[in-house]
Amino acid sequence: MLTYLANPERFLRFARIARPVFGVLAIISLGYGLWLSLIGSPEDYQQGDSVRLMYIHVPAAWSALMAYTALASASFVSFVWRHPLADIAAKAFAVPGMAFTFLCLVTGSLWGKPIWNTWWQWDGRMTSVLILFFIYLAYLSVGSLVADRKKAARYASILAMVGFINIPIIKFSVEWWNSLHQPATISNIGAPGLPPEMLWPLLTMVLGFTAFFAWASISTIQRTILIEKSARQTVKSGAKITLDTL
């Protein structure tokens, strides 16, 4: 599958079909999921309507991690096989991933205000998501540091892989630190203990986020390929014009 898509031409053919499919899937599942989570699902007996933020917060957190995994895998492929499409893909995964991380932090903070009565708690999970946000930020800054696109992608892929190795370590150490400095907080909305009328909107939203991520990254990759192709063609036709006028 991946080796099939590694060819830019074949990828463009795939994207012409896959992009609208994922786009429509994202609209349908996000729309249906939003309706379910805002209207069609019950209130929490303790948290009231605030629980509805969970349907955005949890999929955002999961998608942020999924996007980073995709980013690190693409970086690995780009680093080892120097495949240009993997460079483009890695960069295309980074921006939605960072947006998911940001969304996760914002919704978590909005949820924390009525429930914990504070915008921010230095809870283990929140701290590690914040650090993930910084890693995304560092990745994007390194990727735009050098004008040469290939070199920039290579620098960025090295950083992405080092970050990927470090994420579990950071997560572990932050949780260690948290258990030392703070009493346990009420942050575990246990997913297995969720009743079906709450689990169903959550899963629909997860599907929607995943489809949106696929749509966004496929569009970016497609656009980047087309831009590079047209740049090459402009050079070619430009050369032809000068030859003709000579």
Next chain:
Amino acid sequence: MNFDMIKREIILAARSGGDWMMGIIFFALFLAMSVIALGNNSASLSALAPALVWLAFLMSALLSFGHIFSGDYTDGTLAQSLMFRGNVLEIVISKFIAYIITALMPLWLAIPIAALLFNLSTDVIAGLMLAVLIGIPAIAAYGIFASALTMGRGSGVLIVLICTPFLIPVLIFGTNAVEVYTLQGLWSAPYKALFGLSLIGCAVAIPAASAAIKTSFE
């Protein structure tokens, strides 16, 4: 590892007209500013002192990361030694050891003086120095990595942004190690974790730094 390169770095540092001391001066200034900001209450200060010393140490190290490769890169030394030796990893490891000797070790030796200012017991000073010593390889490795990745390009803030996520575990276990030293000694969990972080840091960041240097000469 190459002794000539390490020797060269040490000679350069010795002839730099006291450039290597800037880290210690920053370290002292940071601590002085912290004390002024926190108020001169010796009881609360000595409780905060280990964390402050760790912060001052990391900040001072973060400031010096930018200079690890940028000088050698701009004046062509790095390209020359790469052509001459051909082995990037050897150069990076030599740089790593030289950086520890010329920048982090002087800073490490300044810790007891800083700790005296806060009126810390010898136990706390010993715990602090051991924790920093065990964490130094990780700090230097990620510093070399960030320096190789940016090569003097971009602002200094970018180096801080690259390093900070990787240095947060060192900070967490480092400050925790000082807390448990008086009760549990050197063989407690935080020291082992710090040692592990240093090993992982060397294993991951040093090859990554040499890959970054290879990229910049492609």
